Amino acid sequence: MRFEETKYFSLLPHSKIEFTFGKFYFFENFVISEVHEGVHFDWDKILEVIGAMQDYYGEGIEIAYISNRVDSYSIEPQLWYRFHKEFDFIVAVATVAYNDFAYINASIEKQFANISLKRCDDLDAALSWIKHLKEFSQK
Template sequence: MTFENSKYFNLLKHSKVEFSFGNFYLFDKFIISEINEGIHFDWDKIQQVIAALIDYYGSNLKIGYISNRVNPYSIEPQLWIRFQRDYGFIVASAMISYTELNYINASIEKRFSEMSIKRCGSLDEAINWIKNLKEFK
């Protein structure tokens, strides 16, 4: 389910940032990404998102990241290592998998990340988990 079609769209205060490759929803303590179908989410695209996040939150941001995988797309799992080394402002991540392939991909990405990554089956599960992180208490 997309964020805009969920109950949270009207319940949670957020801002939307649209890119040619997907939409990002920005909240106080976390973001939700929905990458478009068929996109290869590479380092150049990640840097575009990072620039928008720094503009919105400032340079000392610490946020949670929810990847709402409503569309099939690709990403190189080792980019998590590069991101953590160069930026490191994501404290934890939830990956919502709607298919078995998405779950397998999330499992592979989890192996490349030093931060906590939770594989979730729904937007409800991901939002509840990310909002209850000890880093945000």
């Protein structure tokens, strides 16, 4: 389910940023992404999103990332290595997989991630997991 179709859309304060390749919702300490169908989410697109995150959150950010995979798109799992080498502000990732293929892809990405990566069946589970992360328990 798309974020805008959930009860959280009106309950949780956020800012929406639209790129040609997807929608990103910025919250106090996490981001929800919804990449469009058929997109190859490559390093250049990742850098666009990172730039928007840094503009929005400023220096010294520490956030979680929810990949809400309502549409099918591709990403190279090894980009996690590159991301962790150059950036360190994402402390955890939840991937919402709505079908077996997306779940398998998330499982492959989990092998490349140097941070906690949780696979979830819906946004409720992802948001609950993010809310209970030790990194945010004292905020």
